[in-house]
Amino acid sequence: MKKLLTLMTVICLAGSMQAQKKFVSDKETFVHESSKEYEYPTDPLVLEKLNKWQDLKFGIMFHWGVYSVPGIAESWALCSEDRWFTQRRQEARPDKPSYGEFKEWYWGLADSFKPTRFEPAEWASFMKKAGFKYLIFTTKHHDGFCMFDSKYTDYTVTKGPYKNGKYANIAYHVFDAFRKQDFMIGAYFSKPDWHNENYWDPFFATPTRNPNYNLKKYPEKWDKFQKFVAGQIDELMTDYGRIDILWLDGGWVRKPEQDIKLDEIVDNSRKKQPGLIAVDRTVPGRNENYQTPEQTIPKEQQNFPWESCVTLSNTWGWNPNPKYKSTEWVINTLAEVVAKGGCMALNVGPDSEGVIDKIACERLNEVGTWLDKNGEAIYSTRTTPNYHYGNVWFTANKNGKTLYAIYAMPEGSTLPETIEWEGNVPSGRMTLLQNGKSVKYRVQNGKVTVTLPKGLKNETLAFRFNSK
Numbered sequence: 001m002k003k004l005l006t007l008m009t010v011i012c013l014a015g016s017m018q019a020q021k022k023f024v025s026d027k028e029t030f031v032h033e034s035s036k037e038y039e040y041p042t043d044p045l046v047l048e049k050l051n052k053w054q055d056l057k058f059g060i061m062f063h064w065g066v067y068s069v070p071g072i073a074e075s076w077a078l079c080s081e082d083r084w085f086t087q088r089r090q091e092a093r094p095d096k097p098s099y100g101e102f103k104e105w106y107w108g109l110a111d112s113f114k115p116t117r118f119e120p121a122e123w124a125s126f127m128k129k130a131g132f133k134y135l136i137f138t139t140k141h142h143d144g145f146c147m148f149d150s151k152y153t154d155y156t157v158t159k160g161p162y163k164n165g166k167y168a169n170i171a172y173h174v175f176d177a178f179r180k181q182d183f184m185i186g187a188y189f190s191k192p193d194w195h196n197e198n199y200w201d202p203f204f205a206t207p208t209r210n211p212n213y214n215l216k217k218y219p220e221k222w223d224k225f226q227k228f229v230a231g232q233i234d235e236l237m238t239d240y241g242r243i244d245i246l247w248l249d250g251g252w253v254r255k256p257e258q259d260i261k262l263d264e265i266v267d268n269s270r271k272k273q274p275g276l277i278a279v280d281r282t283v284p285g286r287n288e289n290y291q292t293p294e295q296t297i298p299k300e301q302q303n304f305p306w307e308s309c310v311t312l313s314n315t316w317g318w319n320p321n322p323k324y325k326s327t328e329w330v331i332n333t334l335a336e337v338v339a340k341g342g343c344m345a346l347n348v349g350p351d352s353e354g355v356i357d358k359i360a361c362e363r364l365n366e367v368g369t370w371l372d373k374n375g376e377a378i379y380s381t382r383t384t385p386n387y388h389y390g391n392v393w394f395t396a397n398k399n400g401k402t403l404y405a406i407y408a409m410p411e412g413s414t415l416p417e418t419i420e421w422e423g424n425v426p427s428g429r430m431t432l433l434q435n436g437k438s439v440k441y442r443v444q445n446g447k448v449t450v451t452l453p454k455g456l457k458n459e460t461l462a463f464r465f466n467s468k
Helices: 002-016 044-056 082-092 099-112 120-129 170-180 219-239 262-272 327-339 358-377
Strands: 020-022 058-062 134-140 184-190 245-249 277-280 296-298 307-311 343-348 392-396 402-407 418-422 426-432 440-444 447-451 461-467
Touching: 044 184, 044 277, 044 343, 058 184, 082 099, 120 170, 120 358, 134 170, 134 245, 170 184, 184 219, 219 245, 219 262, 245 262, 262 277, 296 307, 296 327, 307 327, 327 343, 327 358, 327 392, 358 402, 358 461, 402 418, 426 440
Parallel strands: 058 134, 058 343, 134 184, 184 245, 245 277, 307 343
Antiparallel strands: 020 296, 392 402, 402 461, 418 447, 426 461, 440 447
């Protein structure tokens, strides 16, 4: 059965992944593509939690760390690959002429990271009202700076200027606050660690994102790094309460070239966190329990677990001149993702003091208001075979009989007098979710035409009906 499912997934993805809708901003020059196959987990507890996660649909993701101090891209300017040269030389720190000086400056940002205005309970309460149901929080990005208290390194927020702060062990307090608001909890963790001398040895040049030494020639160094990764993940699985998702970034760290013994790490993690969803993104196999297309939506519907991770602004972390996507964009993109069988993790970058931009809050508040009225068409739904027609996206109740049609009103437009689609022919009453009132429709030659009531606000609409 597992081989059959994998084969079916490969066939399905072969066409659909060739063309995807991408949301790459002007500052993003690299995104991770999806894996080309999917393997269902066999652990019944993992399958159970995965099913619950698929009910949630809408997650909040935070990228937050030392890069938030100057407002530059997270970690990547440290990488001397050619694609990051312009970012490092012109945007991040033009007055540091050498690569070595830049790295020293970047890692030294930890001495200025002091989020004295950070209030995790306020974050959690607000994000719940905004309609989010699960959390992905960056505990450590590729630069190695830990947003949790790790005994395996001194490069952590608990050993910097905020060490005596009210919420010094930031990840602990974030997880605790969001858990109290009934969120499913996800810990983002970077497998590579460019600050660790057993990944990037300071006595060698660092030409790429990979280890800068020969792993076969210096196996003792790699063994130390394996133990380091396992130890830090074990800390998160042991000391930070219930963790539902281990969201692992850095897909180039994989077998056979960079084996960190992830099977063993995940197995040990599940002893402490039964049913843990492992997300070894872009690495197909037993530890990628759902796929994570980045800044991207697959062209076609995918009937296996997946999540689009996309930014609300034009960068993952905070930047001083953000370009925010509109409320309509977020709602319409969420409708498309859900209709295609996925969840959506929308990323926000707090500033170095722990404050989320006012404009971001305004956008999210508007999304929450829409979901409060129309969330029935999003949450706890599943796919339906006829899932798209023009600007209309379709989802289904788990009973398979109740359908929802979401008219994604194009940005900058006004509502038409009628909405049309083919297929998914209604039977009986059709209801407009925002007010619970019936709407008029007619069916002719398989085409459904819905007449919109007068006086509606210009926004995306959701309808409920039973299908014949």
